[in-house]
Amino acid sequence: MRDLAYLKLMSREYPTIKAASSEIINLTAIQGLPKGTEYFFSDLHGEHEAFIHLLRSASGIIREKITETFSHIMPEKEEVELANLIYYPEKVLNQLECLEAADDEWQRVTIYRLVQICKMVSSKYTRSKVRKKMPAEFAYVIDELLHVDYNDDNKRVYYSEIIRSIIDIEVGDKFIVALCELIKNLTIDSLHIIGDIFDRGPRADIIMNELLHFHDVDIQWGNHDISWMGAATGNLACICNVLRIAISYNSFDVLEDGYGINLRPLSMFAARVYKEDPCERFFPMTLDENIYDAVDPILAAKMHKAITVIQFKVEGQIIKRHPEYEMNDRILMEAIDFKQGTVTVEGKEYPMVDTFFPTVDPEHPLELNKEEEELLRVLQLSFLHNGLLHKHVRFLYSHGSMYKCSNSNLLYHGCIPMKEDGSFEELMVDGKAYCGKALMDYLDQKVQNAYFMPEDSPEGADARDFMWYLWCGAKSPVYGKGKMTTFEHYFIDDPQTYKEPMNPYYRLSVKEEYCDKILEEFGLSIEGSHIINGHVPVKIKEGESPVKAGGKLFLIDGGLSKAYQSKTGIAGYTLIYNSNHLALAEHKPFNREQESTPKVSVVEHVKHRVMVADTDKGAELAGRISDLKELVAAYREGILKENVE
Numbered sequence: 093m094r095d096l097a098y099l100k101l102m103s104r105e106y107p108t109i110k111a112a113s114s115e116i117i118n119l120t121a122i123q124g125l126p127k128g129t130e131y132f133f134s135d136l137h138g139e140h141e142a143f144i145h146l147l148r149s150a151s152g153i154i155r156e157k158i159t160e161t162f163s164h165i166m167p168e169k170e171e172v173e174l175a176n177l178i179y180y181p182e183k184v185l186n187q188l189e190c191l192e193a194a195d196d197e198w199q200r201v202t203i204y205r206l207v208q209i210c211k212m213v214s215s216k217y218t219r220s221k222v223r224k225k226m227p228a229e230f231a232y233v234i235d236e237l238l239h240v241d242y243n244d245d246n247k248r249v250y251y252s253e254i255i256r257s258i259i260d261i262e263v264g265d266k267f268i269v270a271l272c273e274l275i276k277n278l279t280i281d282s283l284h285i286i287g288d289i290f291d292r293g294p295r296a297d298i299i300m301n302e303l304l305h306f307h308d309v310d311i312q313w314g315n316h317d318i319s320w321m322g323a324a325t326g327n328l329a330c331i332c333n334v335l336r337i338a339i340s341y342n343s344f345d346v347l348e349d350g351y352g353i354n355l356r357p358l359s360m361f362a363a364r365v366y367k368e369d370p371c372e373r374f375f376p377m378t379l380d381e382n383i384y385d386a387v388d389p390i391l392a393a394k395m396h397k398a399i400t401v402i403q404f405k406v407e408g409q410i411i412k413r414h415p416e417y418e419m420n421d422r423i424l425m426e427a428i429d430f431k432q433g434t435v436t437v438e439g440k441e442y443p444m445v446d447t448f449f450p451t452v453d454p455e456h457p458l459e460l461n462k463e464e465e466e467l468l469r470v471l472q473l474s475f476l477h478n479g480l481l482h483k484h485v486r487f488l489y490s491h492g493s494m495y496k497c498s499n500s501n502l503l504y505h506g507c508i509p510m511k512e513d514g515s516f517e518e519l520m521v522d523g524k525a526y527c528g529k530a531l532m533d534y535l536d537q538k539v540q541n542a543y544f545m546p547e548d549s550p551e552g553a554d555a556r557d558f559m560w561y562l563w564c565g566a567k568s569p570v571y572g573k574g575k576m577t578t579f580e581h582y583f584i585d586d587p588q589t590y591k592e593p594m595n596p597y598y599r600l601s602v603k604e605e606y607c608d609k610i611l612e613e614f615g616l617s618i619e620g621s622h623i624i625n626g627h628v629p630v631k632i633k634e635g636e637s638p639v640k641a642g643g644k645l646f647l648i649d650g651g652l653s654k655a656y657q658s659k660t661g662i663a664g665y666t667l668i669y670n671s672n673h674l675a676l677a678e679h680k681p682f683n684r685e686q687e688s689t690p691k692v693s694v695v696e697h698v699k700h701r702v703m704v705a706d707t708d709k710g711a712e713l714a715g716r717i718s719d720l721k722e723l724v725a726a727y728r729e730g731i732l733k734e735n736v737e
C-alpha cells in the first residue's frame with residue numbers, strides 16, 4: 093500500500109471515486125494504442141535551415157499524409173502549397189496577406205483541408221491525448237470539427253457554421269496556425285537529438301530556439317555541445333575553441349547576431365598584432381555567406397590565427413594543471429624549436445609552415461601576454477553574462493545527458509570507450525577508475541558540476557576544466573579518438589600527422605556480440621534493442637551503411653553538415669521509429685526552392701505492433717494506474733473521504 097500522505101496528495105487531483113476511475117479508464121485506453129512516432133537526428137552542426145525544414149516536414153512524412161488524405165487527387169502544386177503552410181504557417185500567412193490572397197474563401201477551404209489532415213494523423217491516438225495537444229483557446233472547436241459526423245446533414249450545417257464564425261470573428265489565421273501546429277505535433281510524438289547541434293554550420297542558436305519550443309525532445313550531448321557548454325561555464329580553452337571553429341567556418345552570424353558576442357576586441361587585437369602577417373593557413377572556409385556580419389576574409393584570417401595561438405596556450409595550461417589527463421605529449425607549443433622553425437611530435441621533427449608568433453615568449457610559450465590576458469578576460473565575461481547562451485545551455489542541461497535508454501534503445505553521441513580486447517576502457521577521474529555505464533553516469537554528474545557548482549568551489553573548477561577534456565581527451569566518450577590534431581592541421585604540412593586514431597569501439601561495435609555486451613551493460617535486453625550513435629559521418633558513397641552489427645547499431649551521422657556532405661554523399665538521415673517499423677530517411681541537400689522527398693527505407697519490421705503499454709511511457713502509466721486503483725480502494729474503505737462538491 094502506498095503511504096497515506098501520497099494518496100492524500102493524489103486525492104487533490106482526483107477527489108472522487110468517479111474522477112479516479114475515469115482517469116483509470118483513460119490511461120488504460122492509452123495503453124492499448126500504438127506507440128507514438130519517435131524521430132532521431134544527429135550532428136546538426138548549425139545547419140538551421142535544413143534541420144528546421146526536416147523537423148517541420150517530419151522528414152517528408154507530412155507530405156505523404158497530405159497525399160494519402162486526399163487520395164492522390166490534389167494537384168501537386170496545391171499539395172506543395174498546403175505542405176508549406178503546415179511547415180511555416182506564420183510566414184506563409186504573412187506572404188498571402190501581403191498578396192491579399194488569404195480571403196474568406198481561401199480560409200474556409202484551407203481550414204477544411206487541414207481538419208481532414210488532422211483527422212488522418214490523429215487517428216491512432218485517443219481523443220483525450222489529441223485534445224491535450226491542442227492550444228486551450230481552440231481545443232473545444234477543433235475537437236468538435238474532428239469528430240463531426242459527415243453523414244448527418246444537421247451536423248454538416250453545424251460544421252460549416254463553426255468555420256464561418258471563426259472567419260467572421262477574424263481569428264481564421266490564428267485557427268489555421270493552431271491546426272498546422274497540431275498536425276506537426278501529432279506527426280512527431282517525440283524527438284531525440286544524438287548530439288552535435290553546434291559548430292561548422294551557420295546558426296546553431298536558431299536550432300536551439302526551435303528545440304526550446306518543441307513539445308517533447310531529449311538531447312544526448314555531443315563533443316561540440318560540450319565545448320559550448322564548457323564555454324558558458326567560463327572555460328577559456330572552450331571559449332577559444334568555439335570562437336576558433338566559428339571563425340574558421342566564417343560563421344560570424346552565430347556569434348555576433350545570434351549570441352551578441354562582441355568580437356571587436358579580438359578583431360582590433362588581431363589586426364594590430366598580425367598586421368604584417370598574411371595568415372595564409374587561417375583563411376575561413378565559405379560554405380555560407382554571413383547575412384548580418386560579413387567580415388573581410390583578410391581580417392577574419394588574422395582573428396582566426398590570434399584565437400588559435402591563444403587556444404594552444406590555454407590548452408597547454410589546462411594539461412599542466414591536470415597530469416591525470418595524460419596529455420603532456422599534446423603541449424605542442426612547448427615542442428616548438430623557435431630558432432629552427434620546427435616542431436617535434438611523438439619523437440619526430442617536422443618543419444613548421446608558419447613560424448610567426450609575435451605573442452609567444454619562446455622561453456615560456458604557454459604564457460599569455462598582457463594583451464591576450466585582457467582580451468580573454470573580456471571574452472570570458474561576454475560568455476559568462478550572455479543571457480541567450482545561458483538560456484540555451486540550461487536547456488541542454490535540463491533536456492540532455494551523456495546517454496539515454498529510451499524504449500529499449502540506447503542513445504549516445506560518440507562511444508563507450510573500449511580496449512582492443514573488447515573490455516571497457518577505464519578512465520581515472522577523481523582518483524577512481526570508471527568504465528562502461530558507471531563512467532557515463534559519473535561523467536554526467538561531472539558535467540552538471542561544471543555548470544551548477546558554486547564558482548569558488550574547487551570541485552566546480554575541476555569540472556569546468558574537465559569539459560575541455562571531454563571535448564578532445566583520448567578517453568572521452570563523446571570524442572572517442574586518441575588525439576585531436578588541430579595543431580598539426582595548422583602548422584605541419586605532412587598529412588600523416590593529421591590522423592586521429594579511433595577508439596577500438598568503432599571497430600568492435602560493428603559486431604553484434606559487442607553491441608550485446610554494451611546493451612547488457614546498460615540493462616537493456618539484447619533482443620529487440622538497438623544502439624543509436626552519431627559523431628562519425630557514414631560514407632554512403634563509398635558503400636558504407638548506417639545499419640551495422642546485424643541491425644543492432646545505427647550510425648546516423650549522414651552529413652547534415654554541409655562541410656561533410658562531400659564525404660558522405662548525402663545530406664543527413666532521420667531515423668523514424670513508429671509502432672510498426674524502424675525506417676531511415678535519407679536526405680538530399682537542402683534546397684530552399686524545391687522540396688525533395690527523402691528516400692525512406694524500412695530497416696526493421698517489429699514482430700508485434702508496439703503499443704504504448706510496451707514503452708517506457710507505458711510502464712509509467714502502469715504505475716499511475718496502480719496508484720489510482722489504490723486511491724479508489726482507499727475511498728471505498730473509508731481511509732480517505734471523497735470530496736464531492
Ligand SMILES: O=P(O)(O)OC[C@H]1O[C@](O)(COP(=O)(O)O)[C@@H](O)[C@@H]1O
Pocket residue numbers: 288292315316573576577578592627628655
Ligand atoms: O572538419 P573540421 O571542422 O576542421 O574539424 C576537424 C576536427 O573535428 C573533429 O572531427 C571533431 O568534430 P566531430 O565531433 O564533428 O567529428 C576532430 O576530430 C577533428 O580534428
Ligand SMILES: [Mn+2]
Pocket residue numbers: 288314315316505570627628
Ligand atoms: Mn561529434
